[in-house]
Amino acid sequence: MITAQVLAVLIFVAMFLLIITEKIERQYVTLGCGLLTLLLVFGIGLHSMSAVIETLNVRNIFTLDFWYQAGESSESSSGINWATIIFIAGMMVMVEGMARAGFFRWLCMRIAKLVHYQTVPIFITFMIMSFVLAMFIDSITVILFLAAVTVELARLLEFNPVPMILAEIFCANLGGSATMCGDPPNIIIGTSLGYSFADFVLNTGLIAGISLIAVLLFFYFAFRKELKTGSGKQVDISKLPDPKSAITDKTGFIISTVIFLCAVVLLVTHAMTGLTVAFIGLFIALVTLITSGKHAVEVLKKVDYKTLLFFIGLFVVVGGLEQTGILELVAGFIGKVSGGNAMLMIAIIIWISALASAFIDNIPFAATMIPVIKTLAAAQGIPLETLAWALSMGTDIGGSATPIGASANVVGTSVAAKAGHPIGWGEYCKKVVPATLLVLLISTVMIFVRYL
Amino acid sequence: MEKQLIISVSREYGSGGHYIAAQLAERFGLPLYDHNLLDEIAKEKGMNIERLSKYDERAKKPLFSRNVRGFSSSPEEVIAEIQFEYLREKAKAGESFVVVGRCSESILQEYNGLIPIFILGDMQDRIKRIEQVRDFSEQEAKDAIARHDRNRKSYHNYHCDIKWGDSRHYDLCINSSRLGVDKTADFIEQYIRGWQQREQDR
Numbered sequence: 001m002i003t004a005q006v007l008a009v010l011i012f013v014a015m016f017l018l019i020i021t022e023k024i025e026r027q028y029v030t031l032g033c034g035l036l037t038l039l040l041v042f043g044i045g046l047h048s049m050s051a052v053i054e055t056l057n058v059r060n061i062f063t064l065d066f067w068y069q070a071g072e073s074s075e076s077s078s079g080i081n082w083a084t085i086i087f088i089a090g091m092m093v094m095v096e097g098m099a100r101a102g103f104f105r106w107l108c109m110r111i112a113k114l115v116h117y118q119t120v121p122i123f124i125t126f127m128i129m130s131f132v133l134a135m136f137i138d139s140i141t142v143i144l145f146l147a148a149v150t151v152e153l154a155r156l157l158e159f160n161p162v163p164m165i166l167a168e169i170f171c172a173n174l175g176g177s178a179t180m181c182g183d184p185p186n187i188i189i190g191t192s193l194g195y196s197f198a199d200f201v202l203n204t205g206l207i208a209g210i211s212l213i214a215v216l217l218f219f220y221f222a223f224r225k226e227l228k229t230g231s232g233k234q235v236d237i238s239k240l241p242d243p244k245s246a247i248t249d250k251t252g253f254i255i256s257t258v259i260f261l262c263a264v265v266l267l268v269t270h271a272m273t274g275l276t277v278a279f280i281g282l283f284i285a286l287v288t289l290i291t292s293g294k295h296a297v298e299v300l301k302k303v304d305y306k307t308l309l310f311f312i313g314l315f316v317v318v319g320g321l322e323q324t325g326i327l328e329l330v331a332g333f334i335g336k337v338s339g340g341n342a343m344l345m346i347a348i349i350i351w352i353s354a355l356a357s358a359f360i361d362n363i364p365f366a367a368t369m370i371p372v373i374k375t376l377a378a379a380q381g382i383p384l385e386t387l388a389w390a391l392s393m394g395t396d397i398g399g400s401a402t403p404i405g406a407s408a409n410v411v412g413t414s415v416a417a418k419a420g421h422p423i424g425w426g427e428y429c430k431k432v433v434p435a436t437l438l439v440l441l442i443s444t445v446m447i448f449v450r451y452l
Numbered sequence: 453m454e455k456q457l458i459i460s461v462s463r464e465y466g467s468g469g470h471y472i473a474a475q476l477a478e479r480f481g482l483p484l485y486d487h488n489l490l491d492e493i494a495k496e497k498g499m500n501i502e503r504l505s506k507y508d509e510r511a512k513k514p515l516f517s518r519n520v521r522g523f524s525s526s527p528e529e530v531i532a533e534i535q536f537e538y539l540r541e542k543a544k545a546g547e548s549f550v551v552v553g554r555c556s557e558s559i560l561q562e563y564n565g566l567i568p569i570f571i572l573g574d575m576q577d578r579i580k581r582i583e584q585v586r587d588f589s590e591q592e593a594k595d596a597i598a599r600h601d602r603n604r605k606s607y608h609n610y611h612c613d614i615k616w617g618d619s620r621h622y623d624l625c626i627n628s629s630r631l632g633v634d635k636t637a638d639f640i641e642q643y644i645r646g647w648q649q650r651e652q653d654r
Contacts, residue, residue: 022519140521155498304521403525404518414523414530420499422507422527425516 001324004045008320011036012368015317019361026361027306030313037320046323055079055319067279078322080315081367083191083278085308087181088138090281094259095141096302097288100295101252103260104133104145109243112153117237119159119227123167124216126150130168131212134175135182135205136264139408142172147415155419156240162421163223166431169412170215170400174439176408177396178208181267181277184311185366185395189388191278192370196271203389204396207446211397211439218435255291259284311363318367327368331375342382342452349373349390350444354398354436358405362395369395386451393443401436403428455651456565457482457548459644460556462608462616465600466578466593468633469571470552475637477550480644485539486552490531493538507531509553511606532611553604557621558612567644570622571636574629 015033019026042051053059057079060066066083098104111129115121126146133142146168147161154161176183180190180200190200247253266273266280275283289296321327338344349369356365369391377384399406403413403425413423459476463469470486477484485492490508494501510528517526524530536559542549543560551560557568573581575597582593608616619625624643628636 021514306521404516407520410518410520410525411523413525413527417527417530418534420494420497420504422503422531424527 001046004041005324005326007045008037008041008324008326011041012317012321015314016360016364019364025306027309027313030310030317032313034313034316037317041320041324048323051319051323055316055323057082057315061278065276067276068274069276078371079319080312081188081191083276084184084187085311087187087191087277087281088184088311089303089308090283090285091138091181091263092303092307093285093288093299094256094263095137096299097252097292098256098260099141099145099302100292100299101249101256102247103253103256104141105149105246106243106253107133108146108149109241109246112149113240113243117153117157117240119157120220120224122153123164123223123227124220126164127167127171127216127219128212130171131175131178131208134172134408135179136260136267139172139176139183139406140411142175143169143408143412144415146172147412151415151419151421152241159228160226160421161419162416162423162427163219163226163431165412165416165421166423166428167215167219167223169406169408170219170432170435171212172408172412173396173400173406174208174211174215177393178205179267183396184363186392187277188363188366189370189392193374193384193388195385195388197267197277198271199385200392201268203385204392207389207393207443210446211442214438214442215435218438222431222434252292252295256288259287259291262287314364314367318364318371321368322371327371328375331372331379334372335376335380340380342380342386343448345376345380345382346386346390346447346452347444349387350394350440350447353391353394354401354440357395357398358401358436362399362406366391366395383451386447389451390443390447393447394440397436397439397443400439401429401433454548455648456543456546456563457644457648458543458556458560458563458566459550460560460566460568461550461552461571462557462569462622463553463571464573464578464617465597465604466582467571467573468581468628468636471633472571472628472637472640473550473552475634476640476644479637479641480548480550483547483549484552485542485549485554489535489538489551489554493534504531508535509604509607511603511610528607529610532607536611553608555608555611558608558614567624567647568622569640570617570619570625572617572625572627574627577629 011033015029018024018029038052042048055078061082111125112122115125130142130146147165150161150164150168177186178201180186180195180197186200189195263280263284266275270277270280289299292299334345334348338348353365353369373387373391374384376382377387400409403409403423413428416423457480461469461473473486474484487505487508490504491501493499494504507527508531512526512529517524517529535554539551539554539556539559543563548565560566578597579590579593582588582596583590586596588596605616614621624640626636626640631639
């Protein structure tokens, strides 16, 4: 057992280091490390075929429960979380369909027009839009379009786009924390621990909603001077691009909007209908592909397969830690450090998750922490839900703190730099860390007050 | 029509490479792209030059940056890519120019008219040159040389498959200390004119 444990930890650490150094593409890192886990940890270390089967988890896909759950959901947390992978793949297909038709650009331009292209109202509405869209769509897509339109408007209206992009990034990560499908850690937490969309909305959603109000006020007061337009001259609104010009395919636009609304309805009601997120992901993907007609191949080609492969390898490596009991040891350590004090345990989970997620990818971190909080809940008698919300808020919000903490930050700062507005670590952290601390504080207090 | 000529001058800090590049640009009547490349890009695309220039020819900080779906969080990397793209566009449009550094010997290697040159120098001469040009003490000059060479090397080697200063990838690797910077420029000019003549005769 000791050999298997040592091997599992070594592979896990090597995987993390290789992901950070970016010498090898991250999907090859996790798949390679996953293969090593299967061979060395399960094969040589544990001599256990059942551990391999349990970690690969393929059988799970062929059960009715995977697609439809009439009663309480109880997803297995061990091994590859296929529900997460299928759901993310489905949403990627849907989002590609929407992007192809020009939905996101149209939405941004439309809202800017609605507020008569005034900087402060654009700033506020774009933050809210970023939050709301990221509740349902991956934050990379949200920021990709929002930041691009922000840069374009900044050039036309002559304002500095950096504060606006930073606020949008923050709100995308905050919006992602509000729902089960907003951010990958939440999808993993939800599917692994059997929570519904409504569970997230009523818990992390409420915290995120209140935090949004605080963040809107914070960013407004922090950035209001920087948002002033450069020359103060009047811009001829009629010369600005018409939102309709963003729509590249009218029929595709209407269809993709309807599909998006269907996805939202299916997700919001999935606890009532019994349809799992895996089913919703597959269904939405199939409908998008069928309605895309001749563009279906183009949409499929744009799906980010690398991320899906990254997830598969990652789950296997984390499965190695789980099967060898390493994560139970970690849980035991956290339990010991906190001396069984629930408040301290929650604070540790939120703040350590936040600190870790600020520097490393929050997806592997969340995947690793799920078995830990499960063990902690069982051993220390704290409701699992409470720890799950703490983990969710910590990983989702902590990711905002640095330019590399979350995917949206990388994409947003990159779009800004490409447009001639590079954002260094100093500037980024100076503006975003206070907001991150504010939301983490709100989350901690709300979890303490509500659940303890 | 005159054949396209792109002179790429890579250089050790203090070797006089930049001066030689400027001389060549003047003698061949070509525009010189150095740090002014960013000025030009900023002017053309309405960007703020002050924000851009501090990331010019800087290596990406590996542990402090991440890539997501082809997007990089490193301003150094993005600014470098903007410059590479600009140079590629110029070369593709058939323009002739002299470019200092910026991985130009690698990113423009597909162009037949590219003459990649690497200028080096003896350490004592480089120190003396930096002392004079920058009004530095000897130690300050030494430190600056070490720092700039390290930056240039890591910047170059991050973006290119070939190694900075590896003689196999340059037409000429020349020590400016042997002839002095002006005579070195003469020598390179002669080499390039010889090449042009040969191309014309073909």
